[in-house]
Amino acid sequence: MAKLPAKKDLLDYKYDVPVTEWMETPVDIKPGTYCYGAKGRNLETVDFPNARDWSPAEEDWKLPANWKEIILEGMAERLEKYRSFKLFMDVCVRCGACADKCHFYMGSGDPKNMPVLRAELLRSVYKRYFTAAGKIFGSLVGARELTEDVIKEWWYYFYQCTECRRCSVFCPYGIDQAEITMMGRELLNLIGLNTDWISGPVANSYMKGNHVGMEPQAIMDNIDFMLDDIQTITGKRIEPSFNRKGAEILFIVPSGDLFAEPGIYTCMGYLMLFEQLGLDYTMSTYASEGGNFGFFTSNEMAKRLNAKIYAEAKRLGVKWILGGECGHMWRIVNQYMDTWNGPADFLEVPVSPITGTRFENARSTKMVHIAEFTADLLYHNKIKLDPGRNDHLKVTFHDSCNTSRAMGLLEEPRFIINKICHHFYEMPEETIREKTLCCGSGAGLNAGENLEVRLRGGFPRAQAVKYVKENHGVNVLANICALDRASFPTLMDYWVPGVQVMGVHELLGNALVMEGECPRILDLRLEPLPEKGVTDDV
Amino acid sequence: MKIGVSLLAVTILVLAAWAGVEVLQLTTLFGVVIPYTALLVFVTGFIYRVVKWGRSPVPFNISTTCGQQYSLPWIRQNRIENPAAAWEVIGRMILEITLFWSLFKNTKTEKDEERLAFGSYKWLWLGGLTFHWSMLIVVLRHLRLFLNPVPAAIKGLENLDSFLQIGVPLLYITDVLLVGALTYLFLRRLLLPQIKYISQAADYYPLFLLLGIALSGILMRYFFKVDVAGVKELAISLMHLQPAAAAGIGSIFYIHLFLVCSLLVYFPFSKLMHAGGIFMSPTRNRANNSRMVRHINPWNYEVKTHTYAEYEDEFRDKMRKVGLPLEKE
Numbered sequence: 001m002a003k004l005p006a007k008k009d010l011l012d013y014k015y016d017v018p019v020t021e022w023m024e025t026p027v028d029i030k031p032g033t034y035c036y037g038a039k040g041r042n043l044e045t046v047d048f049p050n051a052r053d054w055s056p057a058e059e060d061w062k063l064p065a066n067w068k069e070i071i072l073e074g075m076a077e078r079l080e081k082y083r084s085f086k087l088f089m090d091v092c093v094r095c096g097a098c099a100d101k102c103h104f105y106m107g108s109g110d111p112k113n114m115p116v117l118r119a120e121l122l123r124s125v126y127k128r129y130f131t132a133a134g135k136i137f138g139s140l141v142g143a144r145e146l147t148e149d150v151i152k153e154w155w156y157y158f159y160q161c162t163e164c165r166r167c168s169v170f171c172p173y174g175i176d177q178a179e180i181t182m183m184g185r186e187l188l189n190l191i192g193l194n195t196d197w198i199s200g201p202v203a204n205s206y207m208k209g210n211h212v213g214m215e216p217q218a219i220m221d222n223i224d225f226m227l228d229d230i231q232t233i234t235g236k237r238i239e240p241s242f243n244r245k246g247a248e249i250l251f252i253v254p255s256g257d258l259f260a261e262p263g264i265y266t267c268m269g270y271l272m273l274f275e276q277l278g279l280d281y282t283m284s285t286y287a288s289e290g291g292n293f294g295f296f297t298s299n300e301m302a303k304r305l306n307a308k309i310y311a312e313a314k315r316l317g318v319k320w321i322l323g324g325e326c327g328h329m330w331r332i333v334n335q336y337m338d339t340w341n342g343p344a345d346f347l348e349v350p351v352s353p354i355t356g357t358r359f360e361n362a363r364s365t366k367m368v369h370i371a372e373f374t375a376d377l378l379y380h381n382k383i384k385l386d387p388g389r390n391d392h393l394k395v396t397f398h399d400s401c402n403t404s405r406a407m408g409l410l411e412e413p414r415f416i417i418n419k420i421c422h423h424f425y426e427m428p429e430e431t432i433r434e435k436t437l438c439c440g441s442g443a444g445l446n447a448g449e450n451l452e453v454r455l456r457g458g459f460p461r462a463q464a465v466k467y468v469k470e471n472h473g474v475n476v477l478a479n480i481c482a483l484d485r486a487s488f489p490t491l492m493d494y495w496v497p498g499v500q501v502m503g504v505h506e507l508l509g510n511a512l513v514m515e516g517e518c519p520r521i522l523d524l525r526l527e528p529l530p531e532k533g534v535t536d537d538v
Numbered sequence: 539m540k541i542g543v544s545l546l547a548v549t550i551l552v553l554a555a556w557a558g559v560e561v562l563q564l565t566t567l568f569g570v571v572i573p574y575t576a577l578l579v580f581v582t583g584f585i586y587r588v589v590k591w592g593r594s595p596v597p598f599n600i601s602t603t604c605g606q607q608y609s610l611p612w613i614r615q616n617r618i619e620n621p622a623a624a625w626e627v628i629g630r631m632i633l634e635i636t637l638f639w640s641l642f643k644n645t646k647t648e649k650d651e652e653r654l655a656f657g658s659y660k661w662l663w664l665g666g667l668t669f670h671w672s673m674l675i676v677v678l679r680h681l682r683l684f685l686n687p688v689p690a691a692i693k694g695l696e697n698l699d700s701f702l703q704i705g706v707p708l709l710y711i712t713d714v715l716l717v718g719a720l721t722y723l724f725l726r727r728l729l730l731p732q733i734k735y736i737s738q739a740a741d742y743y744p745l746f747l748l749l750g751i752a753l754s755g756i757l758m759r760y761f762f763k764v765d766v767a768g769v770k771e772l773a774i775s776l777m778h779l780q781p782a783a784a785a786g787i788g789s790i791f792y793i794h795l796f797l798v799c800s801l802l803v804y805f806p807f808s809k810l811m812h813a814g815g816i817f818m819s820p821t822r823n824r825a826n827n828s829r830m831v832r833h834i835n836p837w838n839y840e841v842k843t844h845t846y847a848e849y850e851d852e853f854r855d856k857m858r859k860v861g862l863p864l865e866k867e
Contacts, residue, residue: 011652017735047842081837083594084820090591091815094741096733097640097662100647106654116736133740133807140543142738168602172634172641172666173812174821176602206844207852216853217860243862285862286849299597300841307843315846334826335599339833361609361622365829372609379612406600408607408620408826415613430645430656434604434619460647463654 004494005032005452010459013109015100022117023124023144027153029056032452034156035445037061038194045203046301050192056155061148067191068146072129074187079130084179089126091173092119098167098177103438104160107456115167115177118157122184125150155193158184160453162442163296163328164401169434181443186298194297197447201293205305209288210255216242216285222258223283226268229526235518238275240283243316247282248353250313252367253324254291256482257503263485265524266325266503269512270370273505276383276514277354281322287312290329291482295336296444303340306332309367310341320350321367325503327400327442327481330369334407338365355380369403371412371480374508378419384513387420389520392530393476394423395507396468398461398488399436400481410434413480413504420511425472431464441487454487455494462495469496477501541728544742548750548797555796559789568792569772569783576799583806588814597835599828602821604640622827634822638667662726669719672712673748675699676755679710683773705760713756720749744810747801754794764788 018025034056043051050064064070079086098115100106105113112118120142127134127143134143144150163178188194201211208215214222220242231237241247253270257263274281287308294301313321323333338344347366350359357376359368377383397417403409410433417424431437440457468474477488477499488501509524523529558564605616617626618633633639646659679696682688700708724745727737758764768784769791775782805811817823850857850865857864 007652013649015647015649015732017731022735080594081597083591083596083818084600086594087591087815087818087820090587091809091812091819093809093812094733094736094738095641095662095666096730096736097644099732099736101645106647106649109649111732111735114732114736120736131807137739140540140739142740165602168821169604170640170644172638173816174602174634174640174819176600176821179600179821209849215856216862217856220860220862243857245863285853285857286846304841304843307841308846311843311846333829335601335828335833338828339598339835340838342832357610359609360830361607362829364832367829375613376610379610405602405604408603408605408616409609410606411613412609428656435643435645460654 005455007494010452010455015109017111022111022120023139026149027112027156029152029156030452031057031449033160033450034453035159035195035197035447035450038192038196038199040192042196042199042203043192043194046206046304048192048194048199048297048301049190052192054192056152061152061193063148063151063191067148067151070190071146071151071187074190075126075130078183078186079126082179082183084176085183088119088175088180089123089130092116092123092175095172097170097172098175101167101170102177103162103164103166103440103460104453104457107440107459108453112153112157113160118161118177119175119180121150121153121157122180151188151191151193154184155188158188159195159445162401162438162440162445162457164438164442165405166401166435166438169405182299185296189297195444195447198293198296198444201444202297202301202305205289205293209284209286209308210258211289211291211293212255212259214255214258214288219258219285219288222264223267223271226264226271229524230268230272232526233520233522233524234272234514236275236514236516238271240271240274241281242283242285244282245316247280247316248319249279249281250287250316250318250321251281251283251324252287252290252309252321253283254326254329254482255289256291256486257324258288260486262489262501262506262525263482263503265506265509266485268524269503269505269507269509270324272509272512272514273374273383276512277377279353282316282318284312284316290323290326290333292329292332293444295328295332302332302336306337307341309337310344313344314346319348320362321347322350322370322373323367324370325480325482325505327402327483329482330400330409331402331406333365333367333369337367352376354382369409369412371409371416371504374505375412375415378416385420385511386513386520387422387511389510389523389529390421390507391423393421393507394425394472394474395421395476395478396425396427396465396474397432397504398427398439398465398477398479398481398484399432400479400484401436401438401442403480404434404436408434409480413478416504416508417478420507423472425468425474427464427468431461437461437464439481439484439487439491441491442483446483446487451490455491458487458491459495462491465492465499466496469499475499476507478504478507480504540737540739541742544739544746547743548746551747551797551800552750552754552793555793556789558796559792565783565785565792566781568796570776570781572799573776573795574781576802580802580805584811584814587806587811588818591815591818595836596820596824597837599824599826599833600820601824601826603826607826621825622830623825627823627825631817631823635816638663638670640822641666661722665719665722665726668715669723672716672719675712676710676716679712683770684777686770686774707759709760713752713759716752717749717756720745720752724749740809744801744804744808747797747804751794751797751801754790754797758788758790758794762788762790764791
């Protein structure tokens with residue numbers, strides 16, 4: 001982990017612009033702002049072309065001799081395959097509405113982090129090689145030659161975009177920088193330019209089933225630790241099943257929830273809930289990853305990693321799939337999975353065995369979000385809750401980018417939070433729901449070596465948290481995303497110390513009254529619960 | 539530089555039209571040949587561009603959702619911002635196209651030392667909307683030159699547009715709004731450092747061209763008072779494909795017309811095609827229903843995956859040891 005920069009140094013920037021035109025301003029690849037280059041062996045594991053070890057810090061990126069040809073052919077191919085790409089290259093009028101919507105721009109002041117300019121990095125090359133106007137008028141219409149420096153600039157800035165789609169909310173034509181970043185990254189992957197933090201998890205997920213590379217026995221060990229803790233907390237021993245054929249439901253989580261704090265507390269919440277419900281479900285060690293770092297490299301790689309979810313559901317003979325709290329996992333389930341690897345005609349339309357609710361909105365994909373599932377339970381009063389156990393927590397909710405802007409899962413988690421907590425405060429309107437601000441670490445950016453850029457990208461969100469902390473004493477940032485849980489603790493400690501990061505189902509686990517449980521004195525983090533009737537006046 | 543080049547280009551167009559008509563007497567060229575050519579380029583170019591976009595498929599349903607999804611029956615869906623059905627998509631598109639719905643949400647981020655502030659910022663929306671609607675009304679008003687008798691709807695529109703009853707001839711409100719909005723759109727590019735930084739000649743040029751068109755039109759109507767009857771004669775003759783270039787209309791008219799023709803020719807090759815593109819934007823014109831209805835990718839192809847069998851082969855001993863069920867013992 002890089003050394004933490006001082007706050008005042010990080011905040012020493014203005015929203016002004018360099019004296020040189022952006023095309024004449026060379027990219028400055030600064031330590032702390034980029035991830036290490038991909039390792040050749042990880043790319044080889046998934047048969048990516050031009051695999052090699054290389055370093056962004058060095059002058060020579062060891063590009064293949066015909067790199068330019070590869071990129072231009074790759075662009076031509078993608079322009080034919082994606083209307084979004086072609087259209088978004090053509091219709092931008094540079095009105096600038098998106099400019100100050102990007103958290104990286106807000107937190108760095110670097111104009112190339114304005115979505116419009118980030119897009120121009122690619123658009124300028126498109127114009128030069130694919131439009132008549134660009135070929136004739138060149139830089140007058142914003143066209144430029146494709147050079148090695150342009151490639152470096154692409155790599156630097158396309159891996160400084162979290163594909164959060166906030167800019168696309170405000171764009172009058174719906175231009176989505178996420179699409180452009182995805183195209184840019186696909187092109188870079190053709191010449192072996194990826195980051196270590198993405199290519200490593202991709203290789204892991206391909207071979208071992210999950211990003212963190214846990215083998216089957218490690219997954220079970222980790223869950224066993226959680227079960228021990230649950231026993232300490234509730235007095236009950238839970239015995240979940242793995243790879244069990246004939247279960248009704250296959251439960252898929254992002255592997256972060258199986259791996260490290262604070263994700264494991266969320267996972268404990270899931271396990272306790274399912275135990276209390278007597279749910280007939282199983283988890284898979286093979287399909288042990290709902291998230292998909294392949295999505296941050298190429299469409300094809302994402303599809304290859306995603307395939308195991310349906311494949312495993314089919315092998316195990318389950319009826320439908322339930323998915324845990326995760327951001328980009330849900331963008332993929334909602335907008336890609338069925339298209340890539342469906343039709344899921346071997347599954348049934350999901351029906352909650354507890355309430356009988358038929359999840360019509362998932363009738364083709366056959367995969368339900370746990371917030372939908374739990375909200376439905378709570379609406380029908382199917383579980384007993386003691387929200388007082390969360391009384392020492394003043395909670396705010398961070399909408400994940402993907403569940404907000406690529407799905408619209410806004411009310412379900414709020415409904416749950418309102419049932420399990422007494423103190424819930426929204427952050428300012430411009431920073432929640434479809435306007436939510438990114439954690440700054442999504443789309444494969446949550447590495448250690450680029451911490452500076454993550455702190456910058458997380459600054460706007462942290463500001464909004466700070467606002468509710470100062471005004472309402474908020475001390476918990478609730479969320480439904482594994483990347484949030486992985487990245488926010490560091491960001492909060494840095495920008496807004498004293499705010500803990502919790503998954504919604506961790507809060508639920510605290511409040512959940514289980515049959516035959518012992519009197520609860522500990523929360524899921526094994527910390528003492530506040531005594532009943534005693535208010536904590538911190 | 540970018541501004542200068544754009545301004546120069548429009549100035550050259552103005553001078554070319556003036557010299558062509560005034561000095562070289564090329565009224566047929568400027569009154570007949572160029573307008574027909576320009577219209578042809580515009581129509582075919584526009585269609586070509588739209589067809590070209592249309593030929594690339596939309597492989598994934600990538601709707602940008604800006605409100606609550608359709609989910610449980612007791613949760614209220616935001617039908618406009620997160621449409622699930624076709625008619626809801628139509629509603630979203632109508633709002634987007636007629637009211638610039640997304641731009642209306644625009645905010646402004648300001649940094650004050652260690653704080654960020656988000657404020658509402660409607661000026662760009664207002665300027666953009668004013669320009670586009672004024673432009674539409676001005677274009678519709680021009681239909682009076684092509685139609686005989688003038689339809690009541692057009693007359694009504696004119697009356698509405700001039701209800702302030704100022705001056706002779708009556709002042710059209712949209713003339714003022716059009717020039718005002720264009721001036722605003724230009725000034726913000728000139729004065730806001732970030733916007734200036736991202737602006738290209740391709741952004742200034744159409745603004746100057748449009749301003750040139752608007753100003754020459756205004757000069758013609760309110761100051762030089764060209765022979766409107768002659769203009770209408772020409773317009774109708776063009777309409778009936780029996781062109782007769784009328785003499786004595788005044789060169790300001792030809793300047794106006796030539797600038798319009800330049801815009802028509804420029805249109806399909808430029809960012810102005812956003813007019814066609816907005817209808818096709820896959821983040822806006824799709825229902826967020828891909829969990830309900832399978833979206834088909836026409837070029838979806840088989841990919842190599844790491845199968846469960848391969849996984850079990852690699853981890854069989856370890857799986858057996860922890861008691862996981864196996865396919866092959």
